[in-house]
Amino acid sequence: MEQEKEKVKTGNLVDFQVLKRLFQFARPYIKQFYLLVFLTIFLAILTPIRPYIVQRAIDDFVPAGDYDGLVFMTTILIGHIILLAIVQYSHTYLSGWVGQVIIKDIRVKLYRHLLKLRLKFFDKTPIGRLVTRNVSDIETLSNVFSEGIAALIGDLLQLVFLMGFMFYLDWRLTLVSLSTLPLLIFSTYIFKEKIKVTFNLVRNAVSNLNSFVQEHVTGMNIVQIFNAEKREMDKFKEINTEHKKAHIRSVLYYSIYFPVAEIIQAIAIGMAVWYGARGILINTETGPGVIIAFIMYIQMFFRPIRMIADRFNTLQMGIVSSNRIFDLLDSKDHIPDEGDYKPAEIKGNVSFKNVWFAYNDEDYVLKDISFEVKEGETIALVGATGAGKSSVINLLSRFYEINKGEIDIDGRDVKDFDLGALRQKIGVVQQDVFLFSDTIRHNITLGNPDIPDSKMIEAAELVGVNKLIQKLPGGYDYNVMERGSTLSVGQRQLISFVRAMVYDPKVIVLDEATSSVDTETEELIQNAIEVLMKGRTAIVIAHRLSTIQGADKIIVLDKGEIKEIGNHQELLDNKGFYANLYQMQYKEVIVS
Structure with missing residues (x-):
């Protein structure tokens, strides 16, 4: 380079x-x-x-x-x-x-x-x-x-x-x-x-x-x-x-x-x-x-x-x-934090209204995106690489600012929220899990003194990873080294679930990642995902269509545009984009 x-x-x-x-x-x-x-x-x-x-x-x-x-x-x-x-x-x-x-x-x-x-x-x-x-x-x-x-x-x-x-x-x-x-x-x-x-x-x-x-x-x-x-x-x-x-x-x-x-x-x-x-x-x-x-x-x-x-x-x-x-x-390249709305709780109703977004100028990666997620619902975003799935979840937490349109939570524009309060209500679990060179305890709580060990252990038990952590030398004081190099991909993923759980978010955003783990760990992750989504509004990026068949709503994206919306069976019956994607993955499973 x-x-x-x-x-x-x-x-x-x-x-x-x-x-x-x-x-x-x-x-x-x-x-x-x-x-x-x-x-x-x-x-x-x-x-x-x-x-x-x-x-x-x-x-x-x-x-x-x-x-x-x-x-x-x-x-x-x-x-x-x-x-x-x-x-x-x-x-x-x-x-x-x-x-x-x-x-x-x-x-x-x-x-x-x-x-x-x-x-x-x-x-x-x-x-x-x-x-x-x-x-x-x-x-x-x-x-x-x-x-x-x-x-x-x-x-x-x-x-x-x-x-x-x-x-x-x-x-x-x-x-x-x-x-x-x-x-x-x-x-x-x-x-x-x-x-x-x-x-x-x-x-x-x-x-x-x-x-x-x-x-x-x-x-x-x-x-x-x-x-x-x-x-x-x-x-x-x-x-x-x-x-x-x-x-x-x-x-x-x-x-x-x-x-x-x-x-x-x-x-x-x-x-x-x-x-x-x-x-x-x-x-x-x-x-x-x-x-x-x-x-x-x-x-x-x-x-x-x-x-x-x-x-x-x-x-x-x-x-x-x-x-x-x-x-x-002097760089002004920051998200304006001018909102002062700090709700004690949110219901978790999410709405995208005619959202346009571009990383550079007007090279839009999202074009006129509109959809709603009601309290407690689970929606899945599917589509080929570059379709705009990750962009959707990044905009909800205002990691990036939209060019046009509006994103609402419980009827309030996300720009009205205090930025810290907004992100505290939204739990994000990424596919590429980043762990700091520190203890498991620090990677879960991120040094937040308001999170006691009891709450951390309770979250770990719900996710089903507490016993795994206790087996490590030092337990929660085990140092995972840089980027969590001493842990497997699945272990890092499970710890990221616990990290999201301890903050008890009402909206969970999940970049599902089970393709690079063994069958046993995949089962643990799937169980953890179910625990995370229970009673919460969930937006999931689906990599395996078989994992999101029970979603209330599936949104199919292609080149930044919504092509189809419906549940699993409805989309299969339409024989459109989703049906083609499902058939391709099904063939891959049969061949393998």
């Missing part, structure tokens, strides 16, 4: 609209953020003081032989170092804390938003991309707060204070020392531009690699069934090679830039020592302490400049990630 590649794009460093929106998430922690700003400024002021203390100690007290004064300055220096360490610790911890609590809030908001999106959105959006948005992109945002803006402001302030101290000590020596600064700024700019593109290539490569691995591990049975291991391995090697090349390219730029920056710094120190020593030899006011202080200042001055390139890229990548996250948060 060809991996979908996202466009490589870079963020605008001065995209104030994005930054403004991003910092709205910092409002609950505004006190901590202001404290972080204060510590940043305080740290920028403290850092340049140490070389000045060293200079005073050497030039004022060493030549005069003032031992007490030297001890006093040493004590001040030690106190300064301790204070600086405390402030640096507080600044580093607080910046990391602020970043983590903010991305926690953003991640919660993003996941809550994902939960509200309609299934149509997930049909057209790769899972790997959504995982990247919720994990990698949000993690990048933490760096914006911990290593981006705060650190960048701190570096710039530190440069200002360093330059102020340097000019205060000796403006001529400062100009000589910083004469190589334009060369460093130029090399830093080149590095910033190169690494900016490389970072985006790396993120794109990581996204492609994650998507490929996730998809193919999930579909490993298909890969092995069709003996495609070698072909898929070749694809993986190709994607992994692109990932390696992107990383090596970034390593190359780092390996060139930092030695160049070190050379430029060494030249600056050499020029400072030469000019300062020359001043001492010609008896100017320059002392040895000044030279030592300037060596320290140059090292302090060049370090933040070297780091600024990384700070800029961190900020830009944060802007890119912010745009991606905000694009997802």
Whole structure:
């Protein structure tokens, strides 16, 4: 499968609209953020003081032989170092804390938003991309707060204070020392531009690699069934090679830039020592302490400049990630939940009135569908693959929104219902049962604290699966692993029935699935189906016509249109679509 590649794009460093929106998430922690700003400024002021203390100690007290004064300055220096360490610790911890609590809030908001999106959105959006948005992109945002803006402001302030101290000590020596600064700024700019593109290539490569691995591990049975291991391995090697090349390219730029920056710094120190020593030899006011202080200042001055390139890229990548996250948060592809009708109970009368539905534009998969199901009745939907059977049951719970027409429950439009209340009254059992990597208890209750164990066990006994569960190691605490891989198809299906039963829905929607199970399990499933439908309005997708002969009404669909409605015998007597389908299945049974 060809991996979908996202466009490589870079963020605008001065995209104030994005930054403004991003910092709205910092409002609950505004006190901590202001404290972080204060510590940043305080740290920028403290850092340049140490070389000045060293200079005073050497030039004022060493030549005069003032031992007490030297001890006093040493004590001040030690106190300064301790204070600086405390402030640096507080600044580093607080910046990391602020970043983590903010991305926690953003991640919660993003996941809550994902939960509200309609299934149509997930049909057209790769899972790997959504995982990247919720994990990698949000993690990048933490760096914006911990290593981006705060650190960048701190570096710039530190440069200002360093330059102020340097000019205060000796403006001529400062100009000589910083004469190589334009060369460093130029090399830093080149590095910033190169690494900016490389970072985006790396993120794109990581996204492609994650998507490929996730998809193919999930579909490993298909890969092995069709003996495609070698072909898929070749694809993986190709994607992994692109990932390696992107990383090596970034390593190359780092390996060139930092030695160049070190050379430029060494030249600056050499020029400072030469000019300062020359001043001492010609008896100017320059002392040895000044030279030592300037060596320290140059090292302090060049370090933040070297780091600024990384700070800029961190900020830009944060802007890119912010745009991606905000694009997802701004997605309006969700089912409108504007209804406020929350009935305590419903009778279960269901009515479809001239319903039209299309997944894409006007490519309708349901065309003018109308039928009624009265309280306690069972209807069956039959038809060839693609006839629109699954679409009908998806629309009832508003997993998708209809284009035209109306769907009513007890005479009320489903749009009038509160979405949560509506889905609570409708139990859906799908053919492709999904179980989470958790205990059977969690897969039945989905963590709902309102469902006690007694109710869960009662539902399991009604379905006839309680003894089967009790035989498993740990019983209801047995971990079914990812997608229920440790259970058979029939066992997963039975657990899904229990899951529907514990919520005691008045309308049950059943995508009947007995074709891939053994005879004994099929009998259990058929009994469970009868229990589920008893006293409830039931809409069943029939795969085996023999299982729905007792339905009150059978609706035959073909290419999104209703062709016939009636009970089993009436439809056989009509000798139409249903009769042909029944005859075809009957022949298959005889042949087998």
